[in-house]
Amino acid sequence: GENVEQHPSTLSVQEGDSAVIKCTYSDSASNYFPWYKQELGKGPQLIIDIRSNVGEKKDQRIAVTLNKTAKHFSLHITETQPEDSAVYFCAASIRDDKIIFGKGTRLHILP
Amino acid sequence: GAVVSQHPSWVICKSGTSVKIECRSLDFQATTMFWYRQFPKQSLMLMATSNEGSKATYEQGVEKDKFLINHASLTLSTLTVTSAHPEDSSFYICSAGRRNYNEQFFGPGTRLTVL
Numbered sequence: 001g002e003n004v005e006q007h008p009s010t011l012s013v014q015e016g017d018s019a020v021i022k023c024t025y026s027d028s029a030s031n032y033f034p035w036y037k038q039e040l041g042k043g044p045q046l047i048i049d050i051r052s053n054v055g056e057k058k059d060q061r062i063a064v065t066l067n068k069t070a071k072h073f074s075l076h077i078t079e080t081q082p083e084d085s086a087v088y089f090c091a092a093s094i095r096d097d098k099i100i101f102g103k104g105t106r107l108h109i110l111p
Numbered sequence: 112g113a114v115v116s117q118h119p120s121w122v123i124c125k126s127g128t129s130v131k132i133e134c135r136s137l138d139f140q141a142t143t144m145f146w147y148r149q150f151p152k153q154s155l156m157l158m159a160t161s162n163e164g165s166k167a168t169y170e171q172g173v174e175k176d177k178f179l180i181n182h183a184s185l186t187l188s189t190l191t192v193t194s195a196h197p198e199d200s201s202f203y204i205c206s207a208g209r210r211n212y213n214e215q216f217f218g219p220g221t222r223l224t225v226l
Contacts, residue, residue, distance in 0.1 A: 032213035043117075043204050043217040044155065051213075089154060093213055098145065099206075103154045 002027040004092050006102025014110050019080055021105045023090035024072040030092040033066060033073050034099070038087045047088075048075070077107075085109045113139045115207050117218035124195055125226055132190045132221045134205030140185035141207035145215060146178075149202045161188055195225045 003026040013019045025033075031052040036044035050057045050064045050073065057064050061080075066073040077084055087106050093099040114137040124130050134144060143162050147155040159175075161167040161182035169175045179191040188207075192199055202222055206215040 034214070036217070041202075041220070041222070043115075043220040045217070046214070049214070098157055098160060099213075099215055101154045 002030055002092055002094075002100040004090060004100050004102040006090050006105060008105060009103065010106045010108070012108040012110055013080055015080055015082060017080055019075075019077045019084070019107055021075045021088055021090065021107075022072060023074070023092075023102050024070075025092040025100075026071065027092070027094070028068075028071065029094050032093045033064070034091050034093075035062075035064060035075050036089045036091065036101075038089065038104075044089060080109050082109050082111070113137075113207065113216040115141075115205065115216045115218040117203075117205055117221050119221060120219065121222040121224075123224045123226065126196050127194055129191055129193045130195055130223060132192075132203055132205075132223075134188045134190070134207070134218050136186050136207040136216070139207075139209065141188075142185065142210040143208045144182055144188035145206045145208070146180060146188075146190050147204045147206070149204060149220075155204060158190075192223065195223070197225045199223065200225045 006023045034049035037047045038044045048062050050066050061078045063076045087104045089104050090102040091099045116135045118133045146158045149155050158173045159167045159169045161180050163182050167180040182188040202220050204220040206217045208215045
Protein backbone atom coordinates (compact mmCIF):
# COMPACT_ATOMS: atom_id res chain seq x y z
CA GLY A 1 0.00 0.00 0.00
CA GLU A 2 0.87 3.67 -0.14
CA ASN A 3 3.45 5.09 2.26
CA VAL A 4 4.09 8.81 2.70
CA GLU A 5 7.26 10.13 4.31
CA GLN A 6 7.42 13.74 5.48
CA HIS A 7 10.41 15.89 6.50
CA PRO A 8 11.30 17.69 8.64
CA SER A 9 9.24 16.82 11.70
CA THR A 10 9.89 20.25 13.17
CA LEU A 11 10.81 23.47 11.39
CA SER A 12 11.55 26.90 12.82
CA VAL A 13 11.87 29.90 10.52
CA GLN A 14 12.21 33.61 11.10
CA GLU A 15 9.11 35.63 10.34
CA GLY A 16 9.27 36.81 6.75
CA ASP A 17 11.49 33.95 5.61
CA SER A 18 10.35 30.97 3.53
CA ALA A 19 9.49 27.49 4.78
CA VAL A 20 9.77 24.30 2.77
CA ILE A 21 8.33 20.91 3.71
CA LYS A 22 9.10 17.83 1.64
CA CYS A 23 7.26 14.56 1.17
CA THR A 24 7.81 11.36 -0.76
CA TYR A 25 5.30 8.70 -1.69
CA SER A 26 5.66 5.08 -2.73
CA ASP A 27 2.69 4.19 -4.94
CA SER A 28 3.10 5.48 -8.48
CA ALA A 29 -0.68 5.15 -8.95
CA SER A 30 -1.32 8.00 -6.48
CA ASN A 31 -2.75 10.95 -8.37
CA TYR A 32 -3.88 13.43 -5.75
CA PHE A 33 -1.68 15.23 -3.23
CA PRO A 34 -3.34 17.51 -0.68
CA TRP A 35 -1.71 19.55 2.05
CA TYR A 36 -3.45 20.23 5.34
CA LYS A 37 -2.86 22.73 8.11
CA GLN A 38 -3.93 21.76 11.59
CA GLU A 39 -4.09 24.18 14.47
CA LEU A 40 -4.20 23.02 18.06
CA GLY A 41 -7.48 21.35 18.95
CA LYS A 42 -8.93 21.68 15.47
CA GLY A 43 -9.48 19.45 12.48
CA PRO A 44 -7.18 19.56 9.44
CA GLN A 45 -7.88 22.29 6.92
CA LEU A 46 -7.05 21.82 3.24
CA ILE A 47 -4.73 24.63 2.17
CA ILE A 48 -3.68 23.51 -1.29
CA ASP A 49 -3.69 20.39 -3.42
CA ILE A 50 -2.15 19.21 -6.64
CA ARG A 51 -3.01 16.47 -9.10
CA SER A 52 -0.61 14.24 -10.95
CA ASN A 53 -1.13 15.98 -14.28
CA VAL A 54 0.27 19.25 -12.90
CA GLY A 55 3.82 20.03 -11.84
CA GLU A 56 3.27 23.17 -9.80
CA LYS A 57 0.44 25.11 -8.28
CA LYS A 58 0.45 28.42 -6.45
CA ASP A 59 -2.04 30.24 -4.27
CA GLN A 60 -0.79 33.57 -2.95
CA ARG A 61 2.04 32.77 -0.48
CA ILE A 62 1.63 29.01 -0.78
CA ALA A 63 2.95 26.83 -3.58
CA VAL A 64 3.24 23.11 -4.13
CA THR A 65 5.49 21.26 -6.56
CA LEU A 66 5.22 17.67 -7.73
CA ASN A 67 7.89 15.48 -9.29
CA LYS A 68 6.15 12.30 -10.46
CA THR A 69 9.33 10.66 -11.65
CA ALA A 70 11.01 11.00 -8.29
CA LYS A 71 7.71 10.56 -6.42
CA HIS A 72 8.16 13.57 -4.24
CA PHE A 73 6.23 16.76 -3.63
CA SER A 74 6.91 19.88 -1.60
CA LEU A 75 5.08 22.73 0.10
CA HIS A 76 6.58 26.20 -0.04
CA ILE A 77 5.36 29.04 2.16
CA THR A 78 6.86 32.46 1.41
CA GLU A 79 6.88 35.60 3.57
CA THR A 80 5.91 33.57 6.62
CA GLN A 81 3.70 35.16 9.25
CA PRO A 82 2.98 34.25 12.90
CA GLU A 83 -0.39 32.78 11.92
CA ASP A 84 1.40 30.24 9.75
CA SER A 85 2.54 28.46 12.93
CA ALA A 86 0.75 25.10 12.95
CA VAL A 87 1.21 21.44 12.07
CA TYR A 88 1.25 20.70 8.35
CA PHE A 89 0.42 17.31 6.87
CA CYS A 90 1.10 16.13 3.35
CA ALA A 91 -0.98 13.29 1.95
CA ALA A 92 -1.41 11.13 -1.12
CA SER A 93 -4.30 9.19 -2.54
CA ILE A 94 -5.69 7.39 -5.54
CA ARG A 95 -9.12 8.57 -6.66
CA ASP A 96 -11.90 7.17 -4.48
CA ASP A 97 -9.37 5.56 -2.19
CA LYS A 98 -8.33 6.54 1.27
CA ILE A 99 -5.93 9.40 1.87
CA ILE A 100 -2.58 8.42 3.37
CA PHE A 101 -1.04 11.08 5.61
CA GLY A 102 2.55 11.90 6.38
CA LYS A 103 3.55 12.20 10.01
CA GLY A 104 3.33 15.97 10.04
CA THR A 105 5.66 18.96 10.36
CA ARG A 106 5.39 21.33 13.28
CA LEU A 107 6.15 24.79 11.89
CA HIS A 108 7.23 27.55 14.30
CA ILE A 109 7.42 31.11 13.03
CA LEU A 110 9.91 33.03 15.15
CA PRO A 111 9.35 36.76 15.81
CA GLY B 112 -14.61 24.20 0.48
CA ALA B 113 -17.48 22.13 1.81
CA VAL B 114 -18.52 22.33 5.45
CA VAL B 115 -18.45 19.32 7.75
CA SER B 116 -19.62 19.52 11.34
CA GLN B 117 -19.11 17.21 14.29
CA HIS B 118 -21.06 16.91 17.50
CA PRO B 119 -20.17 17.03 20.26
CA SER B 120 -16.92 18.98 20.10
CA TRP B 121 -15.83 17.39 23.35
CA VAL B 122 -17.18 14.75 25.71
CA ILE B 123 -16.15 13.32 29.05
CA CYS B 124 -17.56 9.99 30.09
CA LYS B 125 -17.07 7.27 32.66
CA SER B 126 -15.34 4.04 31.81
CA GLY B 127 -17.76 1.42 30.52
CA THR B 128 -20.25 3.82 28.96
CA SER B 129 -20.90 4.30 25.24
CA VAL B 130 -20.41 7.55 23.39
CA LYS B 131 -21.88 8.56 20.03
CA ILE B 132 -20.22 11.13 17.78
CA GLU B 133 -22.06 12.62 14.82
CA CYS B 134 -20.53 13.83 11.58
CA ARG B 135 -22.59 15.89 9.16
CA SER B 136 -21.84 17.26 5.72
CA LEU B 137 -23.79 20.50 5.64
CA ASP B 138 -23.73 21.57 2.01
CA PHE B 139 -23.05 18.52 -0.12
CA GLN B 140 -24.01 14.87 -0.34
CA ALA B 141 -21.20 12.74 1.01
CA THR B 142 -21.15 9.31 -0.57
CA THR B 143 -18.17 8.38 1.56
CA MET B 144 -17.22 9.32 5.10
CA PHE B 145 -14.01 8.53 6.90
CA TRP B 146 -13.28 8.30 10.61
CA TYR B 147 -9.86 9.03 12.04
CA ARG B 148 -8.35 9.15 15.49
CA GLN B 149 -5.41 11.26 16.44
CA PHE B 150 -3.24 10.95 19.55
CA PRO B 151 -1.30 13.99 20.82
CA LYS B 152 1.51 15.09 18.51
CA GLN B 153 0.78 12.28 16.07
CA SER B 154 -0.69 12.04 12.60
CA LEU B 155 -4.24 11.05 11.74
CA MET B 156 -4.87 7.33 11.79
CA LEU B 157 -7.69 6.10 9.57
CA MET B 158 -10.08 3.88 11.51
CA ALA B 159 -12.75 3.10 8.92
CA THR B 160 -14.37 4.10 5.67
CA SER B 161 -18.12 4.17 5.36
CA ASN B 162 -20.17 4.36 2.19
CA GLU B 163 -23.76 5.49 2.40
CA GLY B 164 -26.10 2.55 2.81
CA SER B 165 -23.45 -0.11 3.21
CA LYS B 166 -21.29 -1.53 5.99
CA ALA B 167 -18.14 0.27 6.99
CA THR B 168 -14.72 -1.02 6.03
CA TYR B 169 -12.40 -1.08 9.02
CA GLU B 170 -8.64 -0.71 8.96
CA GLN B 171 -6.50 -3.48 10.31
CA GLY B 172 -6.37 -3.46 14.09
CA VAL B 173 -9.59 -1.49 14.57
CA GLU B 174 -12.29 -3.46 16.38
CA LYS B 175 -15.55 -3.13 14.49
CA ASP B 176 -17.60 -4.25 17.50
CA LYS B 177 -16.08 -1.54 19.64
CA PHE B 178 -16.26 1.29 17.12
CA LEU B 179 -19.70 1.10 15.54
CA ILE B 180 -20.13 3.17 12.40
CA ASN B 181 -23.41 4.00 10.76
CA HIS B 182 -23.77 5.96 7.52
CA ALA B 183 -27.52 5.98 7.07
CA SER B 184 -27.81 9.05 4.84
CA LEU B 185 -25.73 11.15 2.48
CA THR B 186 -25.28 13.81 5.12
CA LEU B 187 -24.83 11.92 8.37
CA SER B 188 -22.44 9.34 9.74
CA THR B 189 -22.11 8.32 13.38
CA LEU B 190 -19.32 6.69 15.33
CA THR B 191 -20.24 4.96 18.58
CA VAL B 192 -17.45 4.05 20.97
CA THR B 193 -18.89 1.17 22.98
CA SER B 194 -17.79 0.33 26.52
CA ALA B 195 -15.26 3.13 26.45
CA HIS B 196 -12.03 2.82 28.42
CA PRO B 197 -9.33 5.39 29.25
CA GLU B 198 -7.17 4.15 26.38
CA ASP B 199 -9.97 5.21 23.99
CA SER B 200 -9.39 8.83 24.99
CA SER B 201 -8.36 10.59 21.81
CA PHE B 202 -9.27 13.21 19.22
CA TYR B 203 -11.74 11.73 16.74
CA ILE B 204 -12.05 13.41 13.35
CA CYS B 205 -14.40 12.63 10.48
CA SER B 206 -14.12 13.63 6.87
CA ALA B 207 -16.57 13.54 3.99
CA GLY B 208 -16.00 12.91 0.32
CA ARG B 209 -17.82 12.20 -2.92
CA ARG B 210 -17.47 9.27 -5.28
CA ASN B 211 -15.10 9.97 -8.19
CA TYR B 212 -13.58 12.95 -6.39
CA ASN B 213 -10.38 12.84 -4.38
CA GLU B 214 -11.11 15.70 -1.98
CA GLN B 215 -12.03 15.02 1.61
CA PHE B 216 -13.42 17.75 3.82
CA PHE B 217 -12.65 17.43 7.51
CA GLY B 218 -14.78 18.11 10.53
CA PRO B 219 -13.48 20.08 13.53
CA GLY B 220 -12.93 16.95 15.61
CA THR B 221 -14.31 15.58 18.88
CA ARG B 222 -12.16 15.32 21.99
CA LEU B 223 -13.13 12.20 23.94
CA THR B 224 -11.91 11.80 27.51
CA VAL B 225 -12.74 8.58 29.33
CA LEU B 226 -12.33 8.69 33.09
